[in-house]
Amino acid sequence: MNEIFDRLLIRIILVGIVCCMLFIYKYAHVLFYPSMKQQMTKRFYPAQNPADTLHMFSRLIGFAVILSSLGFDESHGLFLSIFHFLVWGTLTCGLYLISLFIIESIVLYNFEYKDEILKRQNLSYATVCFSHALAVAYVTRAVVDQSENSLVILFVLWLLSMVFLGFGSRYYSLLTKLNFDRLITQQKPTIALSYMGFTIGLGWLVGESFTQEHYDITMYCVQVLLKMLLALIIYPLFKRGLEYVFKTRTYAAGPDSAPQDVDVQNWGYGFYECALFIASAILTSMIVNHIQFGTIYPFF
Amino acid sequence: MQKIFLYFTLVIFYLGLSKTLSPTELGMDYVPNERGLSKIIPGQNVTVILTDTHATGFVIKTYYQKYRLVYGFQGVEEMIVRTSRDFALKNRQNIGMSLFRRQDGAEESLPMPPGVTYVGHRGFGEWRPDRKGVMRWRFYRAYKNLPRYLGWGRWRPDVTFQEDYISFRERKKPFYGRDQEFGSDGKITKKNFPNFFKPERQKKVDLKSLLVRYLKENF
Secondary structure, three states: HHHHHHHHHHHHHHHHHHHHHHHHHHHHHHOHHHHHHHHOOOOOOOOOOOOHHHHHHHHHHHHHHHHHOOOOHHHHOOHHHHHHHHHHHHHHHHHHHHHHHHHHHHHHOOOHHHHHHHHHOOOHHHHHHHHHHHHHHHHHHHHHHHHHHHHHHHHHHHHHHHHHHHHHOOEEEHHHHOOOOOHHHHOOHHHHHHHHHHHHHHHHHHHHHHOOOOOOOHHHHHHHHHHHHHHHHHHHHHHHHHHHHOOOOOOOOOOOOOOOHHHHHHHHHHHHHHHHHHHHHHHHHHHHHHOOOOOOOOOO | OOHHHHHHHHHHHHHHHHHHOOOOOOOOOEOOOOHHHHHHOOOOOOEEEEEEEEEEEEOOOEEEEEEEEEEEEEEEEEEEEEHHHHHHHHOOOOOEEEEEEEEEOOEEEEOOOOOOOOOOOOOEEEEOOOOOEEEEEEEEEEEEEHHHHHHHOOOEHHHHHHHHHHHHHHHOOOOOOOOOOOOOOOOHHHHHHOOOOOOHHHHOOOOOHHHHHHHHOOO
């Protein structure tokens, strides 16, 4: 009975520690988003600014995703396990925020957080940030998993993941006819949904590419690079294939025409592209990561 | 059009990078023809025996050959090389044969039975009569393992075999033994290089039996 009670107590203490980590995260967030300082220090009203709520709490989801990859090993004692959790939690928290900062600097370089969220309450912008938060969290989680408690490996893999996410985000303009900057400024839901599908798909692909056993870091990085290149080749095939199978007529005016206002204001088109991007990414990941060729050739 | 160009550039880049970094490509020599063997085989008194061959790839094929390098004084080594299509197909019937020999600086690349280069060489053995009085080649005790390395089994060459070998060599024609006992169809080769002739490597895939086995194993 004593032991069971102790375990329950330890679990409750660890809940408190995780909450402490979230508290640290809240203030670390201010470092990268100084304009949020006022909101962080005063009481937050979710209903007041839905865009801001989505923007802020999407990061909370992301942080929870990353923290879930860390564990407590009580065999070395409670103190050491908490210390390990705090060190790695803080580190991953920092990496996560830096990653978000980098990705948003690449994708949303034409927009200011202050203007779009605080002044204009732009939900499309917030949705794009939401998708970044989820995708980056998934990738950071995969990187932390693979680093196996080595800071050097963590740093190398994180840099690699940032390169993939950064270049990958530029791939969007090749896959859609929607004008990202114009539609975000106009607060169209189509672009938000479409881009969300693309980013979550990209995060899934990058995260899955990192998920493999590794013994030699150089060969591992090469394997990940090759997987990403392969994904870039397979992904458009699936997208084209799905478009062909479901015989969708993309735009009202015709298949090769530029999107009209009636199209881009339509939620349906946003959902359509979102689903297409996510489905293509998951299927691509299956082709790239989950085929065991075994010994299809004779061997000596 | 630009997208298609970009896509194909990506495909070529991927294939190139994969090929360059593939572990199977690293440290493996390429043999385009007989002359290529001379460059990659080091040392003296060596005979190169083809022990296995296969091709990989459904569309673009890569051909591989496995050699046994039998050195007169140093023992035996194995080597796997990539070869050209022509060279691989040309030697399909030469399993168990010596494709290259270097003896006292002289090189020869005509397919011949394994070990003929040592036969008649006084440094390795001598002609001795067997129970029936036929003169057969016997290696000295120091080289007692050579017949096993060369894939002879219990067979030993006689003087007539040696004369035939010399005759074929002068005419620059491959020699498969007096009773065609060497080469892919030869009985001595089949007996002493069993890996290549394993039944599972020779049989064709039967879709029906494949499906039956799959259903038995999974349901």
